[in-house]
Amino acid sequence: MPEPNDRHEVWLGIDLGTQSVRVLAVDAAGAVRGSGAEQLRSHRDGPRHEQNPDQWWSAVRTACRRALDGVPAASVRGVAVCATSGTILLADRTGRPLTPGLMYDDSRAAEEASLAADAGAALWERLGHRPQPSWALPTLMWLLAHCPRLPDGARLVHQADHIAERLTGHPVATDSSHALKTGYDTERETWPDALLEDLRVPVTLLPDVVRPGTVLGAVCAEAAEATGLPEGTLVSAGMTDGCAAQISAGALEPGAWNSVLGTTLVLKGVTAQRLRDPLGVVYSHRAPDGNWLPGGASSTGAGVLSQAFPGRNLAALDVRAERYEPSSLVTYPLASRGERFPFLAPEAEGFTLGDRHGAAEADYHASLLQGVAFVERLCFDYFGLLGAPLDGPVTLTGGGARSRYWCQLRADVLARPVALPENAEAALGMAVLARAGTTHPLSAAARDMVRLRTVVEPRPEHTRRLLESHLKLVDALEEHGWLPTAVARHARRRTHQ
Template structure:
């Protein structure tokens, strides 16, 4: 009997597992049965406030939007079928709450950069811990610098007369607020969401001495458990609001990138999931902790003792939205496909003004076009090629760090819906890629929730994640694309953004 068939019998095919995803623009709820069929799905929009480097959301909106999405997703599903749920959220999004779970602050979002003034202090004080954890340093948007901002500047109006935080104040990650509301009490956070707050994934503890030196009170910090741990069950009040049956098991989740990786079924050592949305996010599996002296790649803990290295780029499909608003993208795709790579132009596809984060760190990086453009269709193709080349460079970079990269590759995200772009990306990589039948962070959380029924994560993914298609590269097209890729790498190096050692490794890989 095939492995997938054996795994399919591990789960009750009639049981329903609920995945909840707190994104930037919306909340999504997906109900998936043990055979991988989506039996309910819904979403609700979220709004935020952006001002310069600041990005906030109202935490109460997270709860009201999620409750509405759950009610719709579960409508018509017999309560006894619903067995468990898990929640993912944006990485590094935090708030302070009182002892009853009522928010005291806005939610400081994953890309909020207001804590820049605290980053040097964080990186100096915790240098040994961050080095041992493999990422060397934190960025201003990480949760720990933002926590210092909240404690020392951001919320003085909330402090008591003696300059102290209100009694019972707690640090919550975005997902923690939801699990508190669902269970009716504060729950532990998961190690995935706690990573950017400074949780030591190697020792699996909060680094008490370093946090104390930074002025973070120990009483502020939640307990931490591994993803997949049962945190509690849905309480009566939450059931009335969300429609989730009382007693449904609440399972500790992961951050959105890791959730998407689970949803793609990329769980074996050497497997990688490439999520092409507004930005490009690459997540893989390694049997060992991958350490990056440049601090570009960092690892989460994975199931069964594995590690999940990855990074999030400042480049991605957002370059299309930026340069072609309102354009007929299907028509542009047809024109690009008909060109047979006749245009030599390549666009460096940064999506905004924030510089690059992966596969190199360059805050001053800016978009450019290598070559001449002869019209809108050539510009469009140049952007598609640029993303494909950044993606290949991401793989070359993690290979340079010693991460295993020869396992299966999965494409997910909105960009994967463009069949021509997926083929172009596969040609640029020179690798066969898989396209799941359905994917996304919410689906990943449904798979993780299924482990509460006794299945391993690998067994749950084998039963619930289905491959829709495979895209195989054309060796002739790969050969035509590689010289221009190396020109692109050389230009990044010439501008001082890419380490020459990484460029040399990329060249060696291309010559192989």
């Protein structure tokens, strides 16, 4: 618990999302003392996705003032910023944007991604991931090709860096979390200068890199006037939005895991050593304490429900689905073609074993809920095969965690208790990190500030019945040629244990 003299202090977390900026003012016990939000607008055109960096700052100013309304200025101790992973721009030496912000899913750099992947093959093999067209390194290469005449002092700025610079009034180092997709070597903690030279990326463009939570500076007078943050408030280096959400779930000790079920399913954990993944479907951020944060994103998730039952009351369907454990159907619930995790299969498509059209509506709905839970268990199987510890606590977040029944079902399929945090917003994670950057170790700050709403215990009899269907899905995925045999065998061993 926080010390008594900490209880009236607050830390701000700023979350730069795709559609809005969200700011929370949080005290040392995790209570939200103020909140604010402001919308963002994007320009999309095919593979192009851009935002105006000036809009980010305008939205941050508005959201900060709303969050601080009623919060005593003397109580504010620190602030940290998270942003979408891979969003970058080019700026001049003063921080003035020279380009729009190219967003995390702008995919115009397909050719550059292939060049970067080939040129850095040895590095990517060692780090266990490969650049994708939307990653910041290929995007930077694309920008340089289309902005050949840059002024002296031009530099790369990540989305979170841009806001940190506006807060402090001077250029800042970036954090290793946002730098990962720009090609930063998170293992050796350095830029790969030789590779960048081969790719014609001037190393002079690149910022210094620090670990998340490092103090970057203090809020300057101009930013204080604009945001309502007191001048002198410490500004700490943040992390990407996905890592911020992991902090807000309290998954920070080796063996702990956070499963985020939204439109898609994302599983993130903590390991003492970096995992080496031969498939390249897992990549690891570096935690402030030096541990690793491996993660993988599946193409299955809650999005399949809205596709299958558009406009329907899913909570009512959940109630009816409880009668089908297991469902008479076994469904691999992909929302679109291609799987990314726990196996890589661009040609994969969803399927259902059994008479889909002869089954009751609630039976099919149950098979979708169970299918997502089976894939989630298979994700844990894959991490276990890579040598990750799986014995720590598991937290469930994302929109899917709002379904009481689905949480119970997932606990049954995983055969382990699952915890539901009271507040899993990325902005909360940044408030925790801001406190860690100024006063406490991150794990200690999270123990104080992350509150659990409830813990769901598995039901052994339900687990036994459901895992029979899980094994049928494992068999089918292997027969399709998508799930590697080694992964399938490991999944069967874990199930029989």
